[in-house]
Amino acid sequence: MALWSSIPILGDLLGKIADKIAPDKGKIIDGQNRINEAELSGAPASRLRLWRSFLGWVLALVFAWEIVGRPIMATYYPEIILPPSMIKEVSHLLLGMLGLGF
Structure with a gap:
């Protein structure tokens, strides 16, 4: 028992x-x-969300530069030496921030 x-x-x-x-x-x-x-x-709402929106805008601008600005500069101003492309790193960060990357 x-x-x-x-x-x-x-x-x-x-x-x-x-x-x-x-x-x-x-x-x-x-x-x-x-x-x-x-x-x-x-925390105030503006401060809490400020870093995320700032990072999103900066990454979007850099992404636009890599996709649109860099090819235009390389085509019309070939004498200007541009730094190497960072599209892989920028897209990785941007997609990760959007929840689409890994």
């Missing part, structure tokens, strides 16, 4: 171990949402 009475204790113990090994996705998302809310409540 002692074996049968210990089964609920083993079930609770195994449940706690399973929660440590494979945590619930809903709990993780709820925790991240609480962290995001705490960040937003403590």
Whole structure:
């Protein structure tokens, strides 16, 4: 009879171990949402979003330079020596910021 009475204790113990090994996705998302809310409540909205929008505009301008400006400069002003193209790095950063890269 002692074996049968210990089964609920083993079930609770195994449940706690399973929660440590494979945590619930809903709990993780709820925790991240609480962290995001705490960040937003403590800082002014303009300062919190300023760096992201600034980085987006800078990367978009550099990307436009690499796609449009550089070929025009190389075609019409061949005497100007341009630095090597950084399109691979710029596109990697821009796509990563947009959530499309890796």
